[in-house]
Amino acid sequence: RFEVDVEMKLSLKKSCNSDELDDTVNYEKIYKTVDACVNKDKFYLIEALANSIAKDILINFPINSILVRVRKPHAPVKGVLDTIEVELNRSKEDYV
Numbered sequence: 001r002f003e004v005d006v007e008m009k010l011s012l013k014k015s016c017n018s019d020e021l022d023d024t025v026n027y028e029k030i031y032k033t034v035d036a037c038v039n040k041d042k043f044y045l046i047e048a049l050a051n052s053i054a055k056d057i058l059i060n061f062p063i064n065s066i067l068v069r070v071r072k073p074h075a076p077v078k079g080v081l082d083t084i085e086v087e088l089n090r091s092k093e094d095y096v
Helices: 013-018 027-040 046-060
Strands: 003-009 065-073 083-091
Touching: 003 027, 003 046, 027 046, 046 065, 046 083
Parallel strands: none
Antiparallel strands: 003 065, 065 083
């Protein structure tokens, strides 16, 4: 199991004025992209999963940059902890 947070940077000027879904990012499609990344391949590293999510979103949506956090609760690490987490910042230029 993973927990995923995604923060996207994009211009919202048009959608704020129009109040139209076509002028912004469809968050349901973003969710489905994240879900597909989590379920399509087996990842040994949460870093690789975070990169897959960032790449798929930046390539397929009009996002300028993205911050992806992937947490693995109950990671198999000896010690007292709640979760293991990685945070990845990427922009479109990283995948050109």
